[in-house]
Amino acid sequence: MLLLAFVTESPMCLDDGVLDPEDHDMTLPTVPLSESAMQSLEAHIPELAEGAFKQAYLQALTVGGKALLARDGQLVEAKADGTERVIRSLAKPTAVTPGTQRLLRRQG
Structure with missing residues (x-):
């Protein structure tokens, strides 16, 4: 983070x-x-987005000491000391054709 x-x-x-x-x-x-x-x-735009995500990830580690990320179908908690912990498995992504409208329903 740059502070002027x-x-x-x-x-x-x-x-x-x-x-x-x-x-x-x-x-x-x-x-x-x-x-x-x-x-x-x-x-x-893709490279700007990548840089913004990296900055947000590093800021989360710096300020809060941990960050959540999705990797290989799992939700992972990464800590500033370099350790990681798998929180849970994530549902498989749903393929959507551009322009298609989908109705999401809350489960539970």
Whole structure:
């Protein structure tokens, strides 16, 4: 996890160095994208998602000391010291054709 801190005497900031949203426009400018630019950006979604999952996993280990993950059809508890414990077996995944609607019913 990357933590950045700064101190400034800018009139836009509160006494603790945090930006005051009332004194600063926090909106990002929008830029129209071409179809090829959008497809290029979308091609990176899987690697961005992978990085986000890794970061969340490591943060869970760092903050809480453990994390849950699914591996080889089992729910596994991983601890910060490197040990792992199988919690239970998971149901097999259900194949779904894109665009198909499914009704889920709660069991029990």
